[in-house]
Amino acid sequence: MKEKSYRNYYRQRVANQWRKIPAEHGDPSAIRPFLAGNWKMNLIPRAGVALAARIFDLCHDIKDVDMGFAPPFTGLSTLADYIEPDFLQREYGIGRNVFLLAQDTFFESKGAFTGEISADMLAAIGVDRVIVGHSDRRANLGKYFGFSSSVARRLSKDFLTHTLQRLKQRENANPQVLATIEHLIEEKNSDILAGLATFLESELNERAGESDDAIQRKVQAALANGVQVILCCGENREAHLARETFDLLERQLRIGLQGVARHTMSEVIIAYEPIWAIGEGAQPAPLEKIAEVHDFIRNLLMDLYGEQVAARVRILYGGNVKPDNIVAMMQLAGVDGALVGGASLNAVDFAKIIRFGLPNAV
Numbered sequence: 001m002k003e004k005s006y007r008n009y010y011r012q013r014v015a016n017q018w019r020k021i022p023a024e025h026g027d028p029s030a031i032r033p034f035l036a037g038n039w040k041m042n043l044i045p046r047a048g049v050a051l052a053a054r055i056f057d058l059c060h061d062i063k064d065v066d067m068g069f070a071p072p073f074t075g076l077s078t079l080a081d082y083i084e085p086d087f088l089q090r091e092y093g094i095g096r097n098v099f100l101l102a103q104d105t106f107f108e109s110k111g112a113f114t115g116e117i118s119a120d121m122l123a124a125i126g127v128d129r130v131i132v133g134h135s136d137r138r139a140n141l142g143k144y145f146g147f148s149s150s151v152a153r154r155l156s157k158d159f160l161t162h163t164l165q166r167l168k169q170r171e172n173a174n175p176q177v178l179a180t181i182e183h184l185i186e187e188k189n190s191d192i193l194a195g196l197a198t199f200l201e202s203e204l205n206e207r208a209g210e211s212d213d214a215i216q217r218k219v220q221a222a223l224a225n226g227v228q229v230i231l232c233c234g235e236n237r238e239a240h241l242a243r244e245t246f247d248l249l250e251r252q253l254r255i256g257l258q259g260v261a262r263h264t265m266s267e268v269i270i271a272y273e274p275i276w277a278i279g280e281g282a283q284p285a286p287l288e289k290i291a292e293v294h295d296f297i298r299n300l301l302m303d304l305y306g307e308q309v310a311a312r313v314r315i316l317y318g319g320n321v322k323p324d325n326i327v328a329m330m331q332l333a334g335v336d337g338a339l340v341g342g343a344s345l346n347a348v349d350f351a352k353i354i355r356f357g358l359p360n361a362v
């Protein structure tokens, strides 16, 4: 399974297995690894620039891999100015391999969507690529925004009794809804009501977030506005333990990529991020699992777009990528880079990840 960690390569499918074939240094048609730092909700704009500057210092000799930085929305403009290619070329001798990433976008182009940012707004300030469907947004919004507790509160007897009185005064109240509420608040059903509240609270806590359909619309909006995409997918611990990973990823990717034409797939990067492997205290997925899942995703892409496209789409791994595990990950035939959270906030660590195995710059 292990190969050398090539910095530029082609990918071939031989006897049903994907392999990396080393390319000449600087070969423009070779596949280039992509190392992306997702800063999440960290760093004010000037701290972001300071971090990027330190990383460029440590990686000024790296020209054969792509690096991306995803500051929060507030940091995008400042970083866009700083990573302007001519400036980076003059100052560090790099430039064309540095990309500005946004952490999210909205699918509508304008209007009454307080707090949202459209893809053409991102394009206008020089964002190259946007992360879509990150698990922080697919799965955790219920927890952050209290969907679960507010639903649970609505399933209390007092709330329902009050609602029933209110609805009964309306002419157009739905009789089915009235009957259901009446049934639920009967004394003999109080245990059912409490159980339902508990069940929904934990379900929403775990699951409420962006739907596959919303994610698909975001992918479409980004590509339509000339912003490339990192489409994230990944399973939670429960699905992992129940061996439902493949079914789930297939659903996420089939829906997320619906409407993306074959010739547009060159603008899409996929990131596999198992939720159980993300964040402080978690362990990265074992190499065998990463290899297996990346192969699965690539074979799915082959089904959707054919072998040529599947061979070239970059598939990143994310979830506790650190300097001490990146080399082994990059040796896997299916891995084309990483989406890095925590370790991307530390210049030395992220520089080591970008260098994956090369000694320090002099």
Ligand code: PGA
Pocket (backbone or CB within 6 Å): 038, 273, 277, 278, 279, 280, 318, 319, 320, 321, 339, 340, 341, 342, 343
């Ligand atoms: P982590 O985050 O590297 O801190 O585990 C990865 C991610 O959420 O993209």
